[in-house]
Every structure is written in structure tokens, then in C-alpha cells.
Amino acid sequence: MELSEYFKTYILRQPEKYEWLLRALAELKIQIHQIANFGCGEGEETLTLACMLRVREATGIDKDEDEIKIRNAQSTLKHIQNIIWNKDVPNDAPDFLRQSSLEDVVKFYRADITKKSTDLPSNYYDLAFCHFVLHHIWLDQGGEDATRTAIREMARVVKIGGVVAACELTRRTGKEIFEINFKPLFEANGLIPIHVELKLFESDQEVTKYLYIKERAA
Helix, strand or coil: CCCCHHHHHHCCCCHHHHHHHHHHHHHCCCCCCEEEEECCCCCHHHHHHHHHHCCCEEEEEECCCCCHHHHHHHHHHHHHHHHHHHCCCCCCCCHHHHCCCHHHCEEEEECCCCCCCCCCCCCCEEEEEEECCHHHHHHHCCHHHHHHHHHHHHHHHEEEEEEEEEEEEEEECCCCCEECCCHHHHHHCCEEEEEEEEEEECCCEEEEEEEEEECCCC
């Protein structure tokens, strides 16, 4: 069912970025109830994914050192709650938006997943997702080792039968040249590929979309 204009106006932000993920999950008949969104920024991505996937619970994680992004994400959540209380919630609203307090089912945390594990529970989420996060970790935060640690954390929090997904810039030519292959890092953490999609983006960039399933405990 299509989400109403209400959600497109007030909540969803660039939903087209995640259509590949919803399409792949639907084709594979994978149900998503809890999500962990790594690199959540100010929370708009977490809320957009939560609405599109109709989840019961969502968690956003960002490493922002002074917590500005996390505070803004929490403010966004309160703003949406105010909209809901001042308007009739549409019949097609995801169940989690009908809660008396969104803070009970949508939470935001500050954590740097390149350095240590978060306090998130192991083997809990159906989906761990990041968008344009891993290539920044590789290029700016410690290369392959830091990226391996980040992917390990994503794998840890996902339950057996759950999935880890990422959309990443993997190749760039021109002024800033790099080429990154994340596949060995996913597979080193016990994840099995079920959908890998490469797409040329503009003239000098290549984007790869990864979807991996967890078949054993991390």
C-alpha cells in the first residue's frame, strides 16, 4: 500500500534511495520488524526507512562527537510526534507511529562503530543498514581495518536470518581516484551475499548496493 501524501510531506525524505532495498527484500520474502540504521545523521533516514518498511522498532546510530546530530534526530522525532497528535493519523500509518510516545520505539544513539562494539543487543535486529557510510570510514577513519570493525558490528546486532545492507560509493575516477571492494569484508564476518547490484552514477563514480544474509551467530 502506498503511503499517503501526509507521510510524503512530513516524514519521508528521498524514499527513492531505498526502493532497491524494499524491492530486494520483497522478492526474497524477508520480513523486517526491527532495524538498526548506522550513520543515521539527523534521523530522517531512520524514520524514512521505518515508514517504508513498516517496522515495529527502529534504532539510529551516528558517531557525531558532539552529539549535535543525535540531538537534532531526537528533535525531529518530537516534531513528528507533535504533528501526529495535532492531526488525524492516516489509516495507512505504520503501527509504530501510533504509539503514545515515539521515543519508546524509535531511539537514537551516539557511537563510533570503527572503534568498539555499541551497547546494542546481539542477534536482535532484522536489518542493519547504512548509506554512504562505509566508504567514508575506509577513506577517512582507518581504511580496511576500521571498515572491517564497522561491518562486524553491523553483523553482530543482526539476528540469524536477518540481513545487512549497504549502498556505497565503490569506485571513483578523475580528481579523487579510489576503488574499494567491500565484498571480502562482508563475507569475512559470516555474511552470505543475496543481492549485489552495481550502478554507474554520473560519469566518474560507481555505486554498489549490497545485501547480505546472516546464517550464523557473529
